[in-house]
Amino acid sequence: MKSLACHTAANQLRTRLIISLRAESPTVKTFVFKDELCGGAKPGQFLMLWIPGVDEIPLSIMDARDDGRVAVSVKALGEATVALHQKRVGEPVGVRGPFGNCFMLNGRKPLMVGGGTGIAPLMFLTRRFLSRAVSTTFVFGAKTRDELLFRGELEKFGAKRVRLVKSTEDGSCGLTGLCTEPLEQMLARERFDEVYACGPEQMILKVFELTEQSGVQMQASLERLMRCAIGLCGSCVIGKYRVCSDGPVFTSKQLRQVKNEFGLSKRDRCGKRVPLD
Numbered sequence: 001m002k003s004l005a006c007h008t009a010a011n012q013l014r015t016r017l018i019i020s021l022r023a024e025s026p027t028v029k030t031f032v033f034k035d036e037l038c039g040g041a042k043p044g045q046f047l048m049l050w051i052p053g054v055d056e057i058p059l060s061i062m063d064a065r066d067d068g069r070v071a072v073s074v075k076a077l078g079e080a081t082v083a084l085h086q087k088r089v090g091e092p093v094g095v096r097g098p099f100g101n102c103f104m105l106n107g108r109k110p111l112m113v114g115g116g117t118g119i120a121p122l123m124f125l126t127r128r129f130l131s132r133a134v135s136t137t138f139v140f141g142a143k144t145r146d147e148l149l150f151r152g153e154l155e156k157f158g159a160k161r162v163r164l165v166k167s168t169e170d171g172s173c174g175l176t177g178l179c180t181e182p183l184e185q186m187l188a189r190e191r192f193d194e195v196y197a198c199g200p201e202q203m204i205l206k207v208f209e210l211t212e213q214s215g216v217q218m219q220a221s222l223e224r225l226m227r228c229a230i231g232l233c234g235s236c237v238i239g240k241y242r243v244c245s246d247g248p249v250f251t252s253k254q255l256r257q258v259k260n261e262f263g264l265s266k267r268d269r270c271g272k273r274v275p276l277d
C-alpha cells in the first residue's frame with residue numbers, strides 16, 4: 001500500500017514538454033518527455049496523460065530511465081489519442097503518475113505474450129529482465145506486418161537474449177493467425193517459470209486458459225475505463241478489484257477470482273456493466 005504522501009506527489013498534475021517522438025507503425029507513435037517521478041516507474045505501471053483542452057487518458061509506461069526520460073506508445077483511436085498524434089516536439093502535455101502495481105520479475109525463464117499496444121509494457125519488462133541477465137521468449141502479434149510493434153528493437157536484442165515468435169493475422173510476417181495459436185504447443189513442450197501478458201482482453205483470456213491447463217503462473221495487465229487513477233471513482237472496477245490501484249497487473253489467482261467479468265464485461269462511462277468490445 002502506498003503512503004498518502006507518495007500518492008499525493010504522484011497525483012499532482014505536472015506540465016511536461018515532448019522531447020522526442022517517433023512513428024512505430026502507421027497508427028502508433030511513441031512520445032518521450034522528462035518527468036522525475038515517472039522516470040522511477042516500474043514495468044507494468046501506467047500514467048495519466050492530459051492532452052490540453054481535450055482529455056486525460058491512461059497509458060502504460062513503455063520505458064523509464066534514471067535521467068527521468070519516460071516513453072509511452074499510443075495508438076490513434078479516438079478524440080484524445082488522435083489529438084496527441086498531432087502534437088510536435090516542444091509542445092506541452094500534462095502528466096500524473098506513475099500509478100498502479102507492477103509486474104513481479106519471477107524466475108529465469110519468462111514468456112511474454114503481447115498484442116497491439118499491449119506489447120509496450122512488455123518491452124519495458126523485457127529490458128528489465130535483460131538487465132538482470134535473464135533472456136526471454138517474446139510471442140507477439142498484430143493484424144499486419146506494419147502493425148507489429150517494436151519488431152526492429154526486439155530483433156536487435158538478438159535471438160540468444162530474446163527469442164521471437166511473430167504472428168500476423170494476414171500472414172505478412174511470421175506465422176499466420178493469432179499470437180495465441182503457437183502458445184498451446186510451446187506451453188506443452190517447454191516449462192516456463194512465468195507468463196506475462198498484455199493486449200486485447202480476449203487474447204489475455206485465451207492465454208489465461210492455456211496457462212491454467214499447463215499449470216504455469218501468469219501475470220496480466222488489464223485495461224478498464226479510468227478517470228481518477230487512484231482508487232476513488234470506481235470506474236475501473238472488476239469484481240472486488242479496482243484496476244487502477246489493485247492492478248493493472250493481476251496474477252492467475254486474482255484472475256480466477258474475477259472470472260465472471262474477466263474477458264466478458266467492463267463498466268461504461270455511467271458505471272453500467274456492458275459486454276467487452
Ligand SMILES: Cc1cc2nc3c(=O)[nH]c(=O)nc-3n(C[C@H](O)[C@H](O)[C@H](O)COP(=O)(O)OP(=O)(O)OC[C@H]3O[C@@H](n4cnc5c(N)ncnc54)[C@H](O)[C@@H]3O)c2cc1C
Nearest residue numbers: 057058059060073074075078079080081117223224225226
Ligand atoms: C492501464 C491502461 C493502460 C493503457 N495503455 C495504453 C498504451 O500504452 N497505449 C495505448 O495506445 N492505449 C493504452 N490504453 C488505452 C487508452 O487509454 C485508450 O485508447 C484511450 O483512452 C482512448 O481515448 P480516445 O479519446 O482516443 O478514444 P475514445 O474514442 O474516447 O475511446 C476509444 C476506446 O478507448 C477506451 N477508453 C477511452 N477512454 C478511456 C479511459 N479514460 N480509460 C481507459 N480506456 C478508455 C474505450 O474502450 C473506448 O472504447 C491503456 C488503457 C489503460 C486502462
Ligand code: FES
Nearest residue numbers: 227229233234244
Ligand atoms: S480510475 Fe477511479 S477508481 Fe480506478
